[in-house]
Amino acid sequence: MGRSPCCEKAHTNKGAWTKEEDQRLIAYIKAHGEGCWRSLPKAAGLLRCGKSCRLRWINYLRPDLKRGNFTEEEDDLIIKLHGLLGNKWSLIAGRLPGRTDNEIKNYWNTHIKRKLLGRGIDPQTHRPLAAFTAAVPSFLPMSDLAAVVPDTAATSDTSHSDGSSSAAGSLDLNLELSISLPYYSAAESPTLAICLCHHLGFQGSEACGCQTQQQRHALRFHTS
DNA sequence: AAGCTACGCAACCGCTGGTCG
DNA sequence: GCGACCAGCGGTTGCGTAGCT
Known part of the structure; x- marks a missing residue:
């Protein structure tokens, strides 16, 4: 067949x-x-x-596309989101109004990768390259991650499928525990919906899509 | 001016997950 | 539950062009 x-x-x-x-x-x-x-x-x-x-x-x-160069703010947001989400370009694009996953993917591969390597940071792991480890601080140290990724106990609807809750300090696992379904508005839940940009320090900025509730792939943390 | 190389972007390819009968 | 179909995603490729020799 x-x-x-x-x-x-x-x-x-x-x-x-x-x-x-x-x-x-x-x-x-x-x-x-x-x-x-x-x-x-x-x-x-x-x-x-x-x-x-x-x-x-x-x-x-698409008429709502934003053509032209990426701003420094967008650069930073892409880097931070990539650190959290990895190569999930569509999710990253969902946080950058007017940008497409393809555009961000290309921009990452042509500009940001090089920029990070120039800073001595591994673009995949967001950790210092071996040669730089001693001299350059990590782009996103665990202390910062703790601020960005909320306590897993505080996430209400995203418990791990196998029930495990260990591996504190594991970025991948924490990320998984922190993602909730899109379109989950505060009005539908007793929990408070907080835009990911809020955690990353971009709330209210141009790069932040908080205002557009219909934003596809909107990632939200929920705290009680 | 011509040839070569590196770069950036648009488009394609193959795979995955969701939906429906 | 299963298979077919479809939309969407991420990786890769190929082409146009700017920069260099």
Whole structure:
């Protein structure tokens, strides 16, 4: 049997999008909205795969995209979020209004990685490289992590699936324990919803998406 | 001016998880 | 419960271009 391909590759364009294709896609989504990417190309008269249309729209054509250079504030937020979330680009993008996961991923690989390496910090672990360990303090020391990652006992709805609660000091585990479901508003819960940016010191800033409750992938800590 | 190299970004590919019949 | 389908994600690739020799 096997799974059918996502599109008929023999009859689809590949490579860079033309202005005309962009216009068709924009016009169609303006008229019909996002949805069913698989059938969109045919409906819109595009010789493209649905995945390609989705990517083009999300990464380039969406009207709410913020084009241009990243600010220092955005840089810092990306670094801190990456330290907490790892390569979860879509989650990171969810905290940066107007930025896409692809854009952040590219920016990370081309700019921030180098910036961190220049500071003697391992971009993957966010810990000092061996050669710098003695001279340079860690970017995010455990004392800071303690402030950023709340006490696991205080998280109400994110207990570990296997019931374990040890490994204090393990960034990965603490992170897992600290993530709750998106769209979990304070009004729906007796607990107080606190934006992740609050913990990172970006509350009220441009980079903080606190105000937009519908922000996709909004990460929130809940404290009683 | 021409050729080469490194870099940045857009797009593609393959996989995963969620949903539905 | 199972398989098929689909959207979405992260890693990778390829192309255009700026900078250098």
